[in-house]
Amino acid sequence: MRIYIPTRGRPPSEQHTWHNLGEEVRGKYSATLLVETQEEAEALSNFTVQVTGASGIVGARRWVVDNSPDHKVMMLDDDLKSWAVRTPEGKYIKANFVDILYGMDAVSLLLDTHAHSGIGFRQFANNKPLVDTDTKALRALAYRVDVIRKEGINFTLPLMQDFEMTLELLTRGYGNAIYYGIVQDQSASHTKGGCSAFRTVELLEKCARELQQRFPHCVKLRKADGWGLGERTDVSVQWKKAAEYEQ
């Protein structure tokens, strides 16, 4: 498995995901930052960087599907600041690099039997089983790109393309398995850099509506607030229902 971290507009000191992974994880899983331009690569000269020439997060994800030499990939958001490991009692405590390494190992193993996987997210994680199936994946997304290629699909939406791919695969009969032995979190959403550079109310609405139109049986539109954008259109997804549906 290879780890890719699409990044945009974040200086070396704010490469939280990269730093938090630790050297062992980065080495074992060939962690690579993905940037659009040579100029951005030069600003990150002390990192392992790949210039994709592809625009935006969706471009970077498409590049991974089209170019990864390894069939198993993990794509991590670049602002994952905190990682926590599950105790035998189901509580979470701060993770160290071995916990993160074990988590990556687990996801890599899950990709032997599932087309998509990922590392769980902290919110509401306490009630989750160790491995949750046919469910939401967020920020730490793992895929079998050979399956994606075989299905002839790819990421297309400029925003919410993580939901898009999960829905595409679930509705084609490929269940997912999200590992909750460790969980990740970001410090805040919509911080400077990353998707915040182009995320607007209008674009969010456009992407939400497209998702709803493509998967009407399991995606509903709803109004949400936050991110300093005012009221915006978001989606509610019934993941299990998506998995039961056959395209």
Added chain:
Amino acid sequence: MNSNMLDLFMYYVNEREAVQRRREAGLVAPWTLDPILRNHHFCHNRREDDRGTKEIRAVVRDYLCEVSSLPWVYTMARLFNHHLTVRTWLSEGEEAVKLNRDVGCKIFNTAYLVSTAGEAIDKVDYVARVVHEVAKLEVPRTSCREAFETLRSVKGLGSFLAGQIVADLKNDRYLVGVPDWETFSVLGPGSKKGLDYIFGPGTTERTYEARIDLLDKITEGKIPKLHRQDLQNTMCEYQKYVKYKMGLGGRQRRYP
């Protein structure tokens, strides 16, 4: 079904859990008023909380053991059941284990006995042979049951040890996400007695699954949530508790 014995089982599990919580909270002993729990050794309800398991896990973490090596590493770990021996083997090899033994170091933990099945052979060589045999195997990652059956086919690994190794593999990446992660367990002599106390005589390999399933259902919400191997293990500890309570004798391990 004997409802008194079922109630006693639920009492045992909950009180054992309470002992652990009180101890972890930093309270001073005694952590229970129950004289049996106070004076005898009982494993934790969750095997992952046991000191021996934690110590072995810590060694495996220190050596950043690769997933593919875990079956033989945990086979070796459970045959010695002693974390210092596991550390010695991983850092210096099996000959170093023999050297340690020859100078008087303890290399086996006596929680359970590992024999050479009557064979006249150095015990470390015997362990090494079993470990190398497992290293040659492709232990399936498709289910706990298949991994168990494969391990059990190795000469020197009976049902008990194979079950112990599967418990390690499922809690350390190797068997992550397999469909029977929650429900796999195997009958042992202790859990047979425990189930017999509750359901009456007749716990056999054939009736075991139905009985432990039923136990899981009727205790749901009344005891802490345990996966099936932990429930089976707890049943084994419970029969020890009953034995002490009824003065039935047998091997006793006192606490501390």
